[in-house]
Amino acid sequence: MKNYSKVEHMKFSVAMPVLLLSAVLMLTLSGCGGNEHGISGTITSGGSPLSGVTVTLSGNSSMVTTTDANGKYSFSDLSDVTDIITPSLAGYTFRPASRTAYIYGEDAAGFNFYGVSLSSVAATLHTVYLKNDGTVWVWGRNSNGQLGNGTTTDSHIPIQVSGLSGMTAIAAGNNFTVALKSDGTVWIWGGNGNGQLGNGTTTDSHIPIQVSGLLAMTAIAAGNNFTVAVKNDGTVWAWGSNSNGQLGNGTNGPGTDSNIPVQVSGTSGLSSVVGVAAGSNHTVALTSSGAVWAWGGNGNGQLGNGTTTDSNIPLGVGGLASIMAIAAGNNFTVALKNVTLDSSVLAWGSNNNGQLGNGTTTDVYVPVQVSGMVGTGAIGIAAGFDHAVAMKTDGTVWTWGGNSNGQLGNGTMTGSVTPVQVSGMSGVGAVAAGEKDTVTFKIDSTVWAWGSNSNGQLGNNSTTDSSIPVQAL
Numbered sequence: 001m002k003n004y005s006k007v008e009h010m011k012f013s014v015a016m017p018v019l020l021l022s023a024v025l026m027l028t029l030s031g032c033g034g035n036e037h038g039i040s041g042t043i044t045s046g047g048s049p050l051s052g053v054t055v056t057l058s059g060n061s062s063m064v065t066t067t068d069a070n071g072k073y074s075f076s077d078l079s080d081v082t083d084i085i086t087p088s089l090a091g092y093t094f095r096p097a098s099r100t101a102y103i104y105g106e107d108a109a110g111f112n113f114y115g116v117s118l119s120s121v122a123a124t125l126h127t128v129y130l131k132n133d134g135t136v137w138v139w140g141r142n143s144n145g146q147l148g149n150g151t152t153t154d155s156h157i158p159i160q161v162s163g164l165s166g167m168t169a170i171a172a173g174n175n176f177t178v179a180l181k182s183d184g185t186v187w188i189w190g191g192n193g194n195g196q197l198g199n200g201t202t203t204d205s206h207i208p209i210q211v212s213g214l215l216a217m218t219a220i221a222a223g224n225n226f227t228v229a230v231k232n233d234g235t236v237w238a239w240g241s242n243s244n245g246q247l248g249n250g251t252n253g254p255g256t257d258s259n260i261p262v263q264v265s266g267t268s269g270l271s272s273v274v275g276v277a278a279g280s281n282h283t284v285a286l287t288s289s290g291a292v293w294a295w296g297g298n299g300n301g302q303l304g305n306g307t308t309t310d311s312n313i314p315l316g317v318g319g320l321a322s323i324m325a326i327a328a329g330n331n332f333t334v335a336l337k338n339v340t341l342d343s344s345v346l347a348w349g350s351n352n353n354g355q356l357g358n359g360t361t362t363d364v365y366v367p368v369q370v371s372g373m374v375g376t377g378a379i380g381i382a383a384g385f386d387h388a389v390a391m392k393t394d395g396t397v398w399t400w401g402g403n404s405n406g407q408l409g410n411g412t413m414t415g416s417v418t419p420v421q422v423s424g425m426s427g428v429g430a431v432a433a434g435e436k437d438t439v440t441f442k443i444d445s446t447v448w449a450w451g452s453n454s455n456g457q458l459g460n461n462s463t464t465d466s467s468i469p470v471q472a473l
Contacts, residue, residue: 037103040074041111043067043087043094045132050115052089059083059100080104087113088324090274090286091169091219093379093429095443097393116429118325118380119169119180120441122222123434127457128177129158129447129473130170136161136179139472140457144175145206146190152206156456156463158447158473161189164208172434173222173278179208180220186211186229194225195259196240202259211239212260223278223328229261234272236264236285244281245312246296252312268293270314279328279383285314286326292317292335300331301365302349308365320346320367329355329383329433335367336381336390345373345381345390353386354417355401361417370400371418384433390419391431397422397440405436406467407451413467422450423468440469447473 039057043050049071057063060081067073067087086098092115101108122128126140126147137158138147145152148161161179164187169180176190176197187208188197195202198211211229214237219230226240226247238247239261245252248264264270264283270293275286282296282303293314294303301308304317317335325336332349346367347356354361357370370390377393387401387408398419399408406413409422422438425448430441437451437458448469449458456463459472 036077036079037105037107038074038076038078039083039085039101039103039108039111040072041085041109041113043071043073043113043115045092045115045117050089050092053092053113053115054088056086056088057083058086078103085111087115089115091118092116093118095429097379116441116443117169118430119171120430121432121439121447122170122172123384123432123437123439123449123457124172124174125435125455125457126172126177127434127439127449127459127472128170128172129441130167130179132445134166134168134182136164136167136170137473138177139459141175141455144191144204146172146175146177148177148189148206148208150206154455156459156461158459161208169220171220171222171227171278172432173227174224176222176227178220178222178227180217180229184214184216184218184232186214186217186220188227191225192259194241194257196222196225196227198227198239198259198261200260214261219275221276221278221283221328223283224280226278226283228264228276228278228283230273230276230285234274234288235266236270236273236276237261238264238283241281242312244297244310246278246281246283248283248295248312248314250312252310264295265313268314269316275326277326277328277333277383279333280330282328282331282333284326284328284333286323290320290322290324290338292320292323292326294333297331300350300363302328302331302333304333304348304365304367306365317367325381327381327383327388327433329388330385332356332383332388334370334381334383334388336378342375343373343378344375345370345378347388350386353402353415355383355386355388357388357400357417357419359417373398373419380431382431382433382438384438385435387433387438389431389433389438391428391440395425395427395429395443397425397428397431397438399438402436403467405452405465407433407436407438409438409450409467409469411467425469439472445473446471
């Protein structure tokens with residue numbers, strides 16, 4: 001299963017990037033008279049403070065700040081106003097998505113938020129789950145040691161990857177797994193035929209090893225047989241297969257694979273990257289300004305530049321702005337527009353099974369709107385082999401595209417060229433798409449999956465496909 005998205009099963013995507021959650025009207029603080037008051041609160045995730053969160057104040061005021069090492073933020077010198085507080089951080093959604101504060105003569109304190117990591121689950125033919133305590137759990141296919149337990153035996157139930165702690169993000173590739181640690185180091189295990197483990201060899205590893213020379217990394221993605229990571233200076237690094245230029249360093253084809261990280265070309269104008277996604281043979285990057293860049297294979301128009309010509313350097317995707325999340329599928333790409341605008345979901349590339357969600361099965365070489373996904377509260381996306389997934393602020397999940405193994409989760413095996421609602425799913429905080437399956441992480445810390453289960457990737461101690469969600473954890 002190829003890496004196509006992020007709950008980390010091998011998804012075609014991943015991910016991801018910068019997501020917000022539902023607008024919720026909260027608490028009124030009242031008083032009388034007076035000016036120059038403040039608004040403050042704390043943002044946590046998994047019981048720990050979440051630093052570096054951008055907090056925006058809008059409405060009667062216009063201010064921006066970030067949370068400190070203790071997850072705290074504050075605004076001061078405010079007159080009597082009504083303001084909306086909105087947090088954002090690449091790779092996270094927030095509950096609530098925003099809060100409204102009324103200031104009348106008193107400070108507005110205790111406006112707290114809870115962050116949900118969008119990298120909490122990933123999938124391909126194996127599934128990866130990041131717990132709030134920083135441990136990593138895996139299940140499914142293990143032919144190349146991608147479960148990281150020292151064996152090559154599949155597991156139909158979740159098992160913990162030993163020796164890993166303090167992890168903050170995960171990704172699942174075709175036959176390997178990647179994890180990002182809180183200290184900025186990258187750890188990886190599984191298949192290594194194209195150097196996708198980044199340790200200078202092409203030898204598989206059945207236990208986690210550290211990627212050579214990478215420090216201060218902030219985001220990761222795993223493709224078919226290649227890996228991508230973002231550094232805290234906004235540069236992008238990649239390694240592994242480069243058959244179609246997916247490493248983005250100006251080379252491609254036989255003999256250009258790299259078993260150590262190489263920097264994606266900066267001469268293209270790519271900078272200030274905050275998130276990446278990796279598909280079968282193409283890579284997508286999201287910048288802090290909300291712009292999207294893509295490179296690698298383009299046989300189905302998955303680079304979104306109006307052509308079907310591969311590119312071994314990054315190219316800007318035209319017509320996109322204010323994007324907050326990206327996902328990369330087999331030969332298609334999905335993007336989510338800022339939820340504070342219209343929360344539109346857009347897609348482009350291969351569409352043979354309706355995975356672009358625009359009511360057709362015709363490939364499209366530039367971004368098109370996914371039907372019914374405008375102003376509906378979409379806050380998260382994922383892309384699989386031939387299907388796509390979106391979650392909404394109300395915690396529901398919607399899917400479209402191929403459904404040969406029940407990966408749409410609506411109780412049928414019939415594909416859909418427009419979004420359909422997944423049966424019985426609510427309270428979802430993150431989604432991921434595998435090759436022919438889908439995985440969700442709920443805010444109650446349970447994991448649910450549906451679709452193909454050939455290698456036990458649904459985690460329910462069986463190998464039977466399911467067209468409706470089943471609980472893994």
